[in-house]
Amino acid sequence: QSALTQPASVSGSPGQSITISCTGTSNDIGDYNYVSWYQQHPGKAPKLMISDVYNRPSGVSSRFSGSKSGNTASLTISGLQAEDEADYYCMSYTSGNTLYVFGTGTKVSVL
Amino acid sequence: QLQLQESGPGLVKPSETLSLTCTVSGVSFSRDNSYWVWIRQPPGKGPEWIGSIYFSGSTFYNPSLKSRVTISLDTSENQFSLRVRSVTAADTAVYYCARIVYQHVDLWGLGTLVTVSS
Numbered sequence: 691q692s693a694l695t696q697p698a699s700v701s702g703s704p705g706q707s708i709t710i711s712c713t714g715t716s717n718d719i720g721d722y723n724y725v726s727w728y729q730q731h732p733g734k735a736p737k738l739m740i741s742d743v744y745n746r747p748s749g750v751s752s753r754f755s756g757s758k759s760g761n762t763a764s765l766t767i768s769g770l771q772a773e774d775e776a777d778y779y780c781m782s783y784t785s786g787n788t789l790y791v792f793g794t795g796t797k798v799s800v801l
Numbered sequence: 802q803l804q805l806q807e808s809g810p811g812l813v814k815p816s817e818t819l820s821l822t823c824t825v826s827g828v829s830f831s832r833d834n835s836y837w838v839w840i841r842q843p844p845g846k847g848p849e850w851i852g853s854i855y856f857s858g859s860t861f862y863n864p865s866l867k868s869r870v871t872i873s874l875d876t877s878e879n880q881f882s883l884r885v886r887s888v889t890a891a892d893t894a895v896y897y898c899a900r901i902v903y904q905h906v907d908l909w910g911l912g913t914l915v916t917v918s919s
Contacts, residue, residue, distance in 0.1 A: 691864075693847060722904075724903075726904075726905035726906065728848075728906070735909040735911055736848065736897075736906070737909075738906060738907055741903070741904075741907075742903070742905065747907070779848060781905070781906070783904040787864045788850060788863050788864060788865075789850065789861055790850040790901070790904075791850070792847045792848045792850070794847050795846075795847040
């Protein structure tokens with residue numbers, strides 16, 4: 691089971707919007723609405739930002755939103771802030787030979 | 802307070818067995834739709850799901866690790882454990898215990914770095 695594909699890096703200026711893509715296959719993202727997104731600051735554990743493609747857990751800023759089209763899921767961060775600088779990973783349930791597959795990770799930089 | 806805490810040796814010799822324990826506090830093991838999982842993250846890389854255990858004791862493992870991994874549960878101590886046999890340098894990673902509910906990870910431990918080296 692290969693990792694989901696994410697861009698290595700995405701950057702933006704404060705206040706701008708950025709979108710991170712996460713591309714999988716018909717065995718995972720394409721067939722299930724079980725895509726989640728995690729934010730990870732250096733030396734810290736990942737933090738859940740989006741579950742089930744669109745759902746934002748309590749306490750997560752409304753600036754974070756998720757979507758999906760075909761085999762690709764996306765995370766959009768609007769009104770980019772310095773504190774958003776971190777690594778972001780997607781994860782999906784899969785009918786492949788593993789139950790869960792993570793993305794390759796995207797480093798978000800705030801210019 | 803909901804909390805997961807990993808414990809175990811930070812250094813393991815090649816060919817030996819890596820053993821970690823996760824202590825769970827503030828949450829019930831028997832919650833429906835919850836799976837207790839181990840996830841690892843090699844330095845500079847993305848996370849990798851190792852395996853899951855349900856409160857009934859049913860286990861699911863990543864096929865790439867299945868021949869070397871055992872996950873077990875001790876409900877009386879509110880702990881679950883990971884054993885990885887015959888480790889190599891490729892097993893060097895930060896190991897996280899976590900909870901998966903409705904197919905997403907909603908609780909993570911702080912993580913513990915395990916280095917495989919002689």
